[in-house]
Each structure stands twice: as structure tokens, then as C-alpha cells.
Amino acid sequence: MRLRTVLGIGIGKFSVLVGGGKGLLKNGPQTCRWRLQGRRQYSFLPDDVKSPRAVVNPDISKIRNIGIMAHIDAGKTTTTERMLYYSGYTRALGDVDDGDTVTDFMVQERERGITIQSAAVTFDWKKHRINLIDTPGHVDFTLEVERALRVLDGAVAVFDASAGVEAQTLTVWRQAEKHHVPCICFLNKMDKPGASLHFSIESIKKKLKANPVLLQIPIGSGKSFTGLIDLITNQQMTWRVKSRAEDGRVFETKSLSQSDDPELLQDAMEARAALIEQLQEAVRRVTLARKGVPVLCGSSLRNKGVQPLLDAITAYLPAPNERHHDLVRWYQDDLCALAFKVVHDKQRGPLVFVRIYSGTMKPQSAVLNINRNNTERMSRLLLPFADQHVEIPSLTAGNIALCVGLKQTVTGDTIVSSKASAVAAVRRAQKEKEGERKRGGEQASLVLAGVEVPEPVFFCSIEPPTMSRQADLENALTCLQREDPSLKVRVDSDSGQTILCGMGELHIEILHDRIRREYGIETHLGPLQVAYRETILQSMATTDTLDRTVGERRHMVTVSVAVCPIMDSSSSSLTSCEITYDEEVEEQLSPDVRDAVENGVNSSYLQGPLLGYPVQGVSTMIQSVSMEPGTSLAMLSACVSRCMLKALRQAGGQVLEPVMSLEVTVGEEHLSSVLGDLAQRRGAIRDIQSRHDSKVLLATAPLAEMMGYSTALRTLTSGNATFSLQLDIYEAMNPQHQNALLNKMAGLA
Numbered sequence: 001m002r003l004r005t006v007l008g009i010g011i012g013k014f015s016v017l018v019g020g021g022k023g024l025l026k027n028g029p030q031t032c033r034w035r036l037q038g039r040r041q042y043s044f045l046p047d048d049v050k051s052p053r054a055v056v057n058p059d060i061s062k063i064r065n066i067g068i069m070a071h072i073d074a075g076k077t078t079t080t081e082r083m084l085y086y087s088g089y090t091r092a093l094g095d096v097d098d099g100d101t102v103t104d105f106m107v108q109e110r111e112r113g114i115t116i117q118s119a120a121v122t123f124d125w126k127k128h129r130i131n132l133i134d135t136p137g138h139v140d141f142t143l144e145v146e147r148a149l150r151v152l153d154g155a156v157a158v159f160d161a162s163a164g165v166e167a168q169t170l171t172v173w174r175q176a177e178k179h180h181v182p183c184i185c186f187l188n189k190m191d192k193p194g195a196s197l198h199f200s201i202e203s204i205k206k207k208l209k210a211n212p213v214l215l216q217i218p219i220g221s222g223k224s225f226t227g228l229i230d231l232i233t234n235q236q237m238t239w240r241v242k243s244r245a246e247d248g249r250v251f252e253t254k255s256l257s258q259s260d261d262p263e264l265l266q267d268a269m270e271a272r273a274a275l276i277e278q279l280q281e282a283v284r285r286v287t288l289a290r291k292g293v294p295v296l297c298g299s300s301l302r303n304k305g306v307q308p309l310l311d312a313i314t315a316y317l318p319a320p321n322e323r324h325h326d327l328v329r330w331y332q333d334d335l336c337a338l339a340f341k342v343v344h345d346k347q348r349g350p351l352v353f354v355r356i357y358s359g360t361m362k363p364q365s366a367v368l369n370i371n372r373n374n375t376e377r378m379s380r381l382l383l384p385f386a387d388q389h390v391e392i393p394s395l396t397a398g399n400i401a402l403c404v405g406l407k408q409t410v411t412g413d414t415i416v417s418s419k420a421s422a423v424a425a426v427r428r429a430q431k432e433k434e435g436e437r438k439r440g441g442e443q444a445s446l447v448l449a450g451v452e453v454p455e456p457v458f459f460c461s462i463e464p465p466t467m468s469r470q471a472d473l474e475n476a477l478t479c480l481q482r483e484d485p486s487l488k489v490r491v492d493s494d495s496g497q498t499i500l501c502g503m504g505e506l507h508i509e510i511l512h513d514r515i516r517r518e519y520g521i522e523t524h525l526g527p528l529q530v531a532y533r534e535t536i537l538q539s540m541a542t543t544d545t546l547d548r549t550v551g552e553r554r555h556m557v558t559v560s561v562a563v564c565p566i567m568d569s570s571s572s573s574l575t576s577c578e579i580t581y582d583e584e585v586e587e588q589l590s591p592d593v594r595d596a597v598e599n600g601v602n603s604s605y606l607q608g609p610l611l612g613y614p615v616q617g618v619s620t621m622i623q624s625v626s627m628e629p630g631t632s633l634a635m636l637s638a639c640v641s642r643c644m645l646k647a648l649r650q651a652g653g654q655v656l657e658p659v660m661s662l663e664v665t666v667g668e669e670h671l672s673s674v675l676g677d678l679a680q681r682r683g684a685i686r687d688i689q690s691r692h693d694s695k696v697l698l699a700t701a702p703l704a705e706m707m708g709y710s711t712a713l714r715t716l717t718s719g720n721a722t723f724s725l726q727l728d729i730y731e732a733m734n735p736q737h738q739n740a741l742l743n744k745m746a747g748l749a
């Protein structure tokens with residue numbers, strides 16, 4: 001039978017009948033049984049399924065804003081589902097493979113069994129409020145993880161214990177490091193035959209360069225994995241689950257040592273309690289300082305180890321007031337919040353997720369968006385519970401909320417209560433930072449750092465079914481862009497076509513699907529193309545003169561520019577272009593003329609001379625500008641642009657192509673065919689590692705050669721391989737491949 005996850009709406013009571021050593025827990029269609037065997041039984045599931053309205057609103061020290069992050073398929077969603085179940089917020093265990101989980105509520109997520117957008121849920125666990133964000137593992141949705149980490153205080157990194165650290169684990173770990181987010185590691189899938197505690201711990205040390213603090217060891221392995229020993233409390237926990245149908249709510253704990261002398265036992269217990277407290281405090285300090293990461297194990301799918309993980313979240317991860325957010329302290333008790341995600345709701349319009357850093361948020365109030373310098377009215381305030389939201393009267397610092405009514409706010413914006421409170425915060429900041437105020441930094445210093453948006457590597461044209469739907473398509477794309485800053489949309493100046501730029505094949509495919517389902521527009525996508533870049537190989541100086549008479553007016557201008565390459569091939573981030581001036585020229589030019597010159601240079605950077613791709617890694621020096629009186633600024637810009645094109649052409653154009661790093665996990669028997677295929681894709685093998693009976697192949701390959709790789713790999717290995725692909729670097733193409741590309745683009749090949 002397919003179980004459905006129902007939230008706490010109109011729910012009847014569980015009835016618990018205990019008799020003759022047997023328990024029976026009834027819950028509508030589900031019935032769970034357990035047997036009492038004279039040992040203590042723990043069940044944290046309350047009698048009722050709780051409504052998200054019932055979430056406790058504790059002191060800030062008892063709030064945990066955490067994210068769940070991992071490589072794709074490590075089990076984040078399954079773990080989150082168990083957390084909601086054991087904390088009493090769902091009445092059935094959602095299953096990603098059945099497509100009925102709470103947090104993967106998008107149709108595409110349920111169909112594909114993957115997380116695409118990070119979902120937020122709020123629940124409580126032992127008097128703590130946990131605001132949890134389940135983030136996607138697929139590399140195409142990395143920005144979702146980054147956005148979530150920006151506003152979290154702690155994270156749980158979930159591992160497949162048979163695979164240890166995988167490619168995307170490394171990426172998300174680095175993101176957590178960047179935002180100084182303390183982490184706990186959860187070694188999931190301990191029930192898999194290849195699961196290994198030792199292997200996983202070693203890979204955490206070696207690949208993440210982290211210091212694992214092992215808090216539990218598993219009892220049994222693979223199919224015989226039954227529970228854990230808690231190394232701090234010295235207790236063993238075993239889950240009496242024989243089949244998948246049993247839900248693991250019940251597990252037993254027994255003390256490892258017993259004594260007959262009650263007095264001695266009492267003394268020992270007290271001493272032990274003091275020791276444990278000290279130890280726990282030490283583990284906590286180490287975790288918060290990111291000097292070590294607590295490691296726990298379990299199997300979410302088999303319902304083992306999730307309750308101790310929840311305990312560890314409350315014990316070791318920081319409360320919001322234990323994290324140092326430098327920029328917000330100037331607001332003191334005034335409202336300061338960061339918008340970290342926007343979703344579009346058909347009925348309610350844009351819903352903005354915010355993290356409140358200070359002060360209190362209330363519905364029916366006006367707030368100031370510092371980034372946009374405008375005042376907006378928030379109509380309602382909601383508590384997120386996946387796609388179900390609960391209206392609340394107010395929310396205090398340290399929490400995550402959903403705002404209705406903010407129409408202009410986008411991801412990365414800072415929201416405060418009023419202009420007056422922003423000015424007061426500036427004053428406080430200035431007082432504190434007296435003497436070291438940065439140039440023009442007043443406003444900027446109050447804006448919380450936004451989120452870095454990665455460069456899209458793929459693009460394709462998108463067309464509505466008929467021109468009459470063009471406006472609808474534009475509206476859909478505007479909404480989708482507000483939700484997803486990694487989607488870029490532009491209009492091709494030559495063809496007039498609308499172009500989508502995204503992070504990968506899956507990203508574009510999902511967007512296409514969402515436009516169809518959510519906005520009812522059947523669009524046509526052009527072939528997926530690689531986002532190349534252009535640069536130059538050598539320095540070049542050129543002069544150009546424009547002499548044109550328009551009507552009565554003669555426009556005459558002569559400019560000289562020098563371009564030179566400034567390529568930094570050591571990083572994947574694109575080296576932006578620069579504009580500099582000869583000293584004497586700089587002094588002569590008025591601000592208007594400078595703007596016109598820079599417009600001309602920048603427009604030439606947008607479309608390179610070879611194939612019309614954006615130019616990067618070029619520094620331009622303006623050597624001279626001489627204009628006859630009466631020449632317009634538009635003509636000046638046009639002349640600069642033309643001169644730049646000439647200079648870039650003469651400097652020898654070079655195409656840069658995105659090169660991806662690739663990790664393929666494949667059974668030994670298919671290794672040679674995967675290697676052979678990669679050689680044909682201009683792949684370069686960096687390393688081949690052994691992992692149990694599989695091989696892990698680390699390689700780089702140009703993105704242009706990796707189109708449709710998932711289908712090719714599935715065919716080559718009969719579906720027995722997984723891979724992940726992410727941008728490594730933009731690299732100069734060799735002359736042979738560049739010529740082939742130029743011919744192809746010119747329609748000659």
C-alpha cells in the first residue's frame with residue numbers, strides 16, 4: 001500500500017492499548033505493534049500528530065536553524081522525513097521512492113525522487129525548536145545550498161556510509177566552511193552491505209581535512225546493523241525492527257554495567273553525570289569552533305539512529321545567539337532580516353523566506369528594503385512547513401519566517417523596520433568604527449552580504465508556442481528568475497530570441513517542465529549550447545576616427561586604446577575586464593565623457609570579435625580621446641566600441657571553454673568502457689580510486705563533450721554507474737579544436 005504523508009490537519013487521536021506484554025498503536029490505516037521484554041522502551045512519538053501551529057516558541061538559546069546537506073542520494077530527504085515523524089509532525093513515514101515525502105513537494109521532485117529546491121520545515125524536539133532546511137544534492141542546484149547556508153547556524157552533513165565523502169559532499173562542505181557553519185556528520189545507510197565506519201571516517205579526515213569526533217559506533221554491519229553504542233553515555237541502543245513495515249519508533253536502552261550496592265551505584269551515577277556533562281560541553285565547544293565534527297551513524301531508511309541525531313543537533317549545534325553576525329549587531333533590538341529565497345504562489349504572489357537576525361517581525365507592517373531603498377508592506381507572516389504554511393502573529397530574532405506581500409524583495413536583500421532604524425544603526429556603526437570608515441561605505445556596511453551566484457555554463461533559446469504567449473512567457477521567466485538567481489535570461493540582440501542560461505542540463509530541463517506545468521505554456525527549447533568566453537592572446541594598441549554628419553551636425557572624434565590580456569587560468573571564476581586611463585587623459589575627461597567612453601568599452605566586452613561570446617580577462621587603457629565641438633556622447637561611445645573591436649581582432653582572439661571536473665563511480669567490469677568513452681570526449685583522467693568493489697574515476701572533460709552524458713553512461717554500464725559534474729575552469733581551446741568550433745558555428749562543418 002502506498003502511504004501518504006498527511007500533515008496535522010483534522011487528525012484523530014492515536015489509541016494505545018497495552019496488555020499482556022504487547023502494545024498496539026493504532027493510527028487510521030496504520031497499525032504498529034511492539035513487544036515489551038522487561039527492558040525500558042523509549043518512544044518519542046506523542047499520542048497526537050502535532051500541528052505546525054503547536055511548535056514551541058522557546059527562548060533563543062533553544063532554537064536551532066540547521067540545514068541538511070550532502071551528495072545526491074545520501075539520504076537527506078529520508079532523514080528529514082524520519083525527523084518529522086519521530087518529533088510527531090507526520091503520521092506516516094514518507095518515502096522518496098514512493099514520492100510521498102513532506103519536503104520534496106514539487107511534482108518534479110516527487111517524480112524524479114530528487115530534491116530540487118530547499119524546503120523549510122519547523123518542528124520541535126525536546127523543548128527545542130528546530131528550523132530545518134533540506135537542501136538539494138545535485139550539483140545543478142548548488143546555489144540553493146549556498147542560499148540556505150548563508151542563513152543557517154549549523155548543518156548536518158549526511159553521508160552514504162558505503163561511499164564516504166563524494167564529489168558534492170566536498171562542495172557543500174567548502175560552502176559550509178565559507179560561511180563558518182558548524183557541522184555534525186551523520187553516516188547514513190549503515191545497513192548497506194558495503195557500509196564502513198572506518199572507511200567513512202578516513203575519508204572525512206583525508207578529503208574534508210576535518211577532525212572527526214566519533215560519538216557512536218554501530219552494532220553489527222550491513223543487514224545485521226541493529227543499533228548503536230553511544231560512546232559518551234556508554235549505552236547501547238538497538239532498534240527492534242525486523243522488516244521495513246515496522247517503523248522504528250520503539251527502541252531499547254540498557255546500561256552496560258550494573259551494581260548491587262545502591263549507594264555505590266548512586267555515587268557512580270553522579271560522578272558519571274558530571275563527567276558526561278563536561279564531555280558534552282567539550283564536544284560542543286570543539287564543534288562550534290569548527291575544530292572537530294561529531295560523527296554519528298544510522299540508517300534512516302531502516303529507521304535507526306535518527307532520534308540520537310536529533311539529540312545531537314540540540315546538544316552540539318549552536319543557537320542563533322551563539323553565532324557572531326557582525327553586521328547586524330548595530331541594529332540592537334530593531335528588526336534586521338535577510339531574504340534568502342523567493343517562491344511564487346499562485347494565490348498569494350511572491351513568498352519571501354527571511355531569516356530574522358534581530359528584532360521582531362509582525363504582519364500588517366511596513367518594512368524598509370535597504371538594497372532597493374524602498375518601503376514595502378508585509379501583509380501576512382507565516383511559519384514554513386514545507387508547502388503548508390501556518391499564519392503567525394509575530395516572530396522574534398533567530399527564526400526563519402515567510403513573508404507575504406513583499407513584491408520587490410529578491411534573494412539577498414536586507415530588510416529592516418524603517419529608515420530611522422537604519423540611520424540609527426549607521427550611527428552606531430560609525431561610532432564604533434570611528435576613523436576606519438571605508439569610502440562610501442555607510443549604506444553598504446548595513447547590507448548583509450548576499451549570495452554569490454555561480455556563472456551559468458549552458459544556454460539555449462526558448463520560444464512560446466505563438467507570439468500571443470510571449471508576454472506570458474516573459475512573466476513566467478521573471479517569476480522564475482526571482483526564485484532562482486542561477487537562471488539568467490537575456491534577449492539575443494541579433495536574432496531577438498529569448499535565451500535561457502542555466503547551470504546544467506537538468507537545471508534547464510526542470511525549468512522547461514515548470515514553465516509547462518506551473519504557467520501552462522508549452523515552450524520550444526533550442527539546442528543546448530555551451531557558454532564559451534573569449535579573450536585575447538597579446539597586447540595591441542589601435543586608433544580609430546569617426547567622422548559623420550547627421551543632418552546639419554558634424555560629429556568627429558578620434559580615440560586610441562590599448563588592450564592587453566590579464567588571464568588568471570588558475571581559477572574557474574571568470575577574470576573580469578578592466579578599464580584604465582592614461583593619467584593625463586583621465587584629468588582632461590569630464591564625468592559625462594568618461595561614462596560615454598566606458599559604455600563603449602563595456603559594450604565591446606559583451607560580444608567578443610570571434611563568436612560573439614562575452615569577453616573576459618582583458619584590460620583596456622584609454623590612451624587618448626579628442627572630440628570636435630558638437631560631437632554627441634552617443635557618437636563617442638560608438639567610436640570607442642568600433643576602436644575596441646578593431647583592437648580585440650588584431651590582438652588575436654582566443655575561445656575559452658568551460659572544462660568540468662567529473663567523478664564517476666562504476667563497477668570494475670565497466671571501467672574500461674567508461675575510460676574508452678571518456679578518451680573520445682577529450683577527457684583527462686586525474687585519478688582512479690578503489691572503493692569496495694567499485695572504482696571511482698576522477699577526470700576533467702570539456703563541457704561541450706559532456707552533453708547527454710547521463711544517457712551514454714547508463715547505456716555503457718547498464719545503469720550501474722553514477723556521476724557528478726561541476727565547473728572546474730575556463731580553459732583556452734587548442735587551435736585545432738577552436739578552428740573546428742569556428743567552422744561549426746559558421747555552418748562549414
Ligand SMILES: Nc1nc2c(ncn2[C@@H]2O[C@H](COP(=O)(O)OP(=O)(O)OP(=O)(O)O)[C@@H](O)[C@H]2O)c(=O)[nH]1
Binds near residue numbers: 138
Ligand atoms: N539502504 C539505504 N538506503 C537509503 C537510506 N536512506 C535513504 N536511502 C535511499 O537512498 C535514496 C536517496 O534517498 P533520499 O532521501 O532521496 O536522498 P537525498 O540525499 O535527499 O537525495 P537528493 O535530495 O536528490 O540529493 C532513496 O532510494 C532512499 O530510499 C538508508 O539508510 N539505507
